[in-house]
Amino acid sequence: MITDLLAPAVLIGICASGIRFATSYLYAALGETFGQVSGLLNLGVEGIMLVAAFAAYYVALTNGNLALALTLAFIVGAAMGLAMAFISVTLKANQGISGIGLYLFGLGLSDLLFRVTVGTPRSVNGFPSVDIPILSNLPVLGEIFFQQNVLVYGAFACVPLTWFILNKTTLGLKIRAVGQTPEAADSLGISVARVRYFAETLGGALAGVAGASLSIGLLNVFQSNLTSGQGFIAVALVYFGAWKPGRVMLGALLFSMVNALQLWIQTLGIPFPSELAGMLPYLLTIVALIFAARQIVAQPTALTKPFERGE
Amino acid sequence: MKRFNFIFVPLLAGVLALLIGAVILLALGANPLDAYAAMLNGAFGSPNAIADTLVKATPLLFVGIGMCIAFRGDMINIGGEGQFVIGALSATAVALTFPNFPSLFLIPLALVFGFIGGGFWGGIAGVLKARWRVNEVLSTVMLNAIAVQIMNYLLQGPMLDPTELDKSIRVPQTERLSLAADLPRWIPTRLHLGFAIAVGIAILVYVLLWRTTIGYRIRAVGLNALASRYAGINVSRYQILAITLSGALAGLGGAVEVLGVNHRLFTDGSATGFTGSAGFNGIVAALFGGLHPLGTIPASVLFGALLVGANQLQRTVQVPSAFVTTLDGLVVIFVVASQIWSKRQTARRARAQVAPEESLSVIKVKTDALP
Numbered sequence: 005m006i007t008d009l010l011a012p013a014v015l016i017g018i019c020a021s022g023i024r025f026a027t028s029y030l031y032a033a034l035g036e037t038f039g040q041v042s043g044l045l046n047l048g049v050e051g052i053m054l055v056a057a058f059a060a061y062y063v064a065l066t067n068g069n070l071a072l073a074l075t076l077a078f079i080v081g082a083a084m085g086l087a088m089a090f091i092s093v094t095l096k097a098n099q100g101i102s103g104i105g106l107y108l109f110g111l112g113l114s115d116l117l118f119r120v121t122v123g124t125p126r127s128v129n130g131f132p133s134v135d136i137p138i139l140s141n142l143p144v145l146g147e148i149f150f151q152q153n154v155l156v157y158g159a160f161a162c163v164p165l166t167w168f169i170l171n172k173t174t175l176g177l178k179i180r181a182v183g184q185t186p187e188a189a190d191s192l193g194i195s196v197a198r199v200r201y202f203a204e205t206l207g208g209a210l211a212g213v214a215g216a217s218l219s220i221g222l223l224n225v226f227q228s229n230l231t232s233g234q235g236f237i238a239v240a241l242v243y244f245g246a247w248k249p250g251r252v253m254l255g256a257l258l259f260s261m262v263n264a265l266q267l268w269i270q271t272l273g274i275p276f277p278s279e280l281a282g283m284l285p286y287l288l289t290i291v292a293l294i295f296a297a298r299q300i301v302a303q304p305t306a307l308t309k310p311f312e313r314g315e
Numbered sequence: 316m317k318r319f320n321f322i323f324v325p326l327l328a329g330v331l332a333l334l335i336g337a338v339i340l341l342a343l344g345a346n347p348l349d350a351y352a353a354m355l356n357g358a359f360g361s362p363n364a365i366a367d368t369l370v371k372a373t374p375l376l377f378v379g380i381g382m383c384i385a386f387r388g389d390m391i392n393i394g395g396e397g398q399f400v401i402g403a404l405s406a407t408a409v410a411l412t413f414p415n416f417p418s419l420f421l422i423p424l425a426l427v428f429g430f431i432g433g434g435f436w437g438g439i440a441g442v443l444k445a446r447w448r449v450n451e452v453l454s455t456v457m458l459n460a461i462a463v464q465i466m467n468y469l470l471q472g473p474m475l476d477p478t479e480l481d482k483s484i485r486v487p488q489t490e491r492l493s494l495a496a497d498l499p500r501w502i503p504t505r506l507h508l509g510f511a512i513a514v515g516i517a518i519l520v521y522v523l524l525w526r527t528t529i530g531y532r533i534r535a536v537g538l539n540a541l542a543s544r545y546a547g548i549n550v551s552r553y554q555i556l557a558i559t560l561s562g563a564l565a566g567l568g569g570a571v572e573v574l575g576v577n578h579r580l581f582t583d584g585s586a587t588g589f590t591g592s593a594g595f596n597g598i599v600a601a602l603f604g605g606l607h608p609l610g611t612i613p614a615s616v617l618f619g620a621l622l623v624g625a626n627q628l629q630r631t632v633q634v635p636s637a638f639v640t641t642l643d644g645l646v647v648i649f650v651v652a653s654q655i656w657s658k659r660q661t662a663r664r665a666r667a668q669v670a671p672e673e674s675l676s677v678i679k680v681k682t683d684a685l686p
Contacts, residue, residue, distance in 0.1 A: 091652050101391065108647060112640025116638050119637060120634075283464040290458075
């Protein structure tokens with residue numbers, strides 16, 4: 005019955021899953037924010053997430069060291085971000101299309117490595133949930149917010165951190181400058197290329213963590229196309245959030261709550277076609293993009309435009 | 316020199332991709348030469364193999380020709396997958412509704428509906444962009460996911476094969492379409508009329524893009540939207556048209572795939588179960604073909620060969636066929652990244668033309684400055 009959804013236990017469950025699901029979107033979208041604010045669109049987030057998710061999963065499966073697994077995902081993500089920066093900054097390639105190339109590469113490579121080294125999906129022991137002392141005992145709120153794993157807490161901690169770096173530090177000022185008016189930044193002696201390289205590499209590293217948060221945090225398994233479009237949705241969330249970390253988080257939460265809701269609808273056996281429920285997040289993204297486009301003024305002016313130094 | 320680059324750049328990109336592919340194969344413990352030889356043999360080793368290659372090339376060609384239109388109009392259409400699915404659904408629905416129509420009516424009718432269905436799905440992204448400035452890359456990715464869910468829904472219920480109804484585990488597929496809907500086939504191979512249709516359409520689209528006003532305007536909008544607006548071209552209209560046509564051709568590809576290969580629509584629940592990633596591979600083929608409809612013909616055959624070769628790769632060298640997806644990604648990156656060299660050359664040529672006048676004016680200034 006549809007009223008089952010209103011039972012307190014179910015509502016709490018939906019909210020708790022929503023917070024958990026937001027994790028991967030948050031890492032990926034915050035990373036993408038760094039890149040886009042510097043003027044680079046990285047559409048290959050999905051591909052980075054897949055390869056890093058596999059790398060972390062493989063370490064967790066064979067070695068069991070989760071810290072090592074997470075570090076490897078971070079490094080793999082950073083390396084792919086660096087490659088994307090080379091393609092976008094140095095080779096000045098069309099960022100939309102090369103991002104699709106990176107996606108196909110990651111989709112193929114992660115599937116290939118998985119089939120060769122593991123074969124059939126086997127679950128691993130991922131990050132366990134950690135109850136925060138005192139807070140986790142709070143009624144309702146405790147279960148929703150304070151009984152999650154480390155990666156979930158980390159993702160939400162990254163929101164104010166990203167805001168702080170972008171708005172209150174010299175580094176952030178440089179990133180915004182090369183994304184808004186690269187010519188002016190260049191004339192002040194800031195290396196546009198170096199700042200963009202840094203932002204894209206950091207973005208890639210965070211996308212790597214996003215992938216790991218799925219394979220060794222939320223799902224604790226790997227399979228072909230594990231991320232199923234989350235990387236693309238993360239890119240959409242950055243537009244929706246108008247390049248502001250706080251609003252990106254709201255978007256991620258809205259999105260993951262709808263996702264949690266549709267999974268609970270299926271779990272509770274409410275007679276509603278699961279395919280139509282599965283469509284909801286994507287429909288919501290399109291609607292969100294329509295609303296987001298109204299504040300297009302906030303878009304970094306140099307987004308997707310390679311910087312050509314005048315002679 | 317320009318002509319030369321046109322062919323040379325994609326080929327170099329292809330070779331680079333194959334080289335990195337070789338490194339990956341080595342890392343997997345397979346001999347790259349054996350692997351590539353197996354692929355080549357699998358794709359072209361016998362008349363049947365060649366026919367299979369052309370069959371696999373057909374959907375890529377349909378999608379790829381469409382991508383030439385969209386990308387030339389600066390509409391980055393990533394929605395080939397969804398448009399392919401909606402086209403296939405529309406054609407299947409027509410064929411299921413009129414099983415008693417003779418081939419001569421049924422086949423064209425189903426193909427036209429595939430064309431319209433795909434065009435509708437592509438047009439949505441066009442309108443979203445023109446009306447609300449929604450980035451078409453993102454909207455088409457979302458529309459892909461929605462299309463697959465619509466297909467999965469219809470194949471579990473309304474369009475499910477009636478004989479599956481009584482089974483405990485139902486295979487999500489339609490019943491076999493009426494024989495009248497089968498595309499003519501070159502017996503004994505699997506090659507069907509679809510490839511010939513696609514080649515014909517490639518020529519038509521070449522004429523459309525380079526020999527008509529509509530094509531000229533699509534390309535003008537793609538090259539410089541602002542200048543086109545000043546020239547009085549309705550930019551939004553031609554953007555919507557470009558992505559609608561692009562979607563329509565992908566939809567036609569989906570329809571041809573149903574009528575020519577599977578004779579029914581099926582799904583395995585995943586995003587690429589029915590399409591075989593044709594919507595993405597078509598983009599790869601179009602880029603490799605220099606975004607030219609005629610260049611896309613050999614490019615599709617090449618990537619069709621990679622797909623057929625991948626099966627052989629899996630059988631003889633035990634390398635999973637996902638290897639080919641990796642290779643496709645590398646090709647896209649290298650083709651797009653290598654365009655910097657052709658751009659540099661154009662810039663150099665432009666400078667070379669400007670230079671003499673510049674130096675003349677310098678001389679003039681110098682003489683003026685003389686007392």
